[in-house]
Amino acid sequence: MYQPRTPGYCKKDPVKRWNLPDRVFFACGACHILAHAFLARFDANGDRGFYSLRFKPAAGFTGNHIVIAGHDWIFDYHGFSPRDAYLRHTWHRARQRWPGWQADLITLPRNVLISEEKSREIDGLWLRGPDQFLHNALPRANRFLTRFGPPSA
Template sequence: MYFPKPGIKKHPKKRWNQPDRTFFGFGACHILASVYLEKFTDKGFYALRIMPKAGFYGNHIFVTDGIVAFDFHGYSLKSQLIAHFWKGWAERNPGWEACIEVVDFPLLETASLNQRKMLGPNQYLHSPIERAEKFLNRFDHERLILSVYQKARKHLIY
């Protein structure tokens, strides 16, 4: 998890100039999830949203097929991603709780995103869609998905 300096989201240039993992891990996760789903329609993935209870921060969107998950960290077991995220926010904010829901709104539609306090793709300094595509191109997706499934099998067998 990444926690940039307070106020950085209010400065388009500073927000944009963060490293990719920070950019997609702290404010543009929905863009990464949407581009992933468009690029890999054949993998059976869908988007989930972690929604903190009222008064808390920690919204996050990632993609999963129910076992394997992908977000700014790369690939992991869905259960481990959720546990890691939960632990990080709960340690920083006593009483932090959230629910997890299937995303049922368009992840690249500005009006829909703004209603949920997220930026649309046209509200960034440059194209976050192109940035997400470049980020995704750095991964060997088939090999990494297979390795997470192998890890899942070990956890079920042992």
């Protein structure tokens, strides 16, 4: 949901996309890679109850985004945020940019996060695999995660 301000930025230009700062890179089209890396690091067995959550904009709107949700927090390129505050902020900022913005929150199966083929089985979703960027995005996501501690219990 982050709108890059990089002159000449285009998702279709793999070099410009790769050269974005990490925070912008994981906000603008690689959020699902960060979500996968988070789950692999902090909930590999799936027993902690963390899950990926997709913001699916209503018809006619943009702003697709994938985050990780815990019981009372959300994690994305910002780091950890209280869940209610994050959701209020997201809707507020999106409606500033796109009046009337609406989105559904949809839980995604883990296996779609790094599989273009599996992601395309979900209505309106089409995610790149980590190796479909200029370089493999998974090591970059793992390095980015070192900036944050583990989630609270």
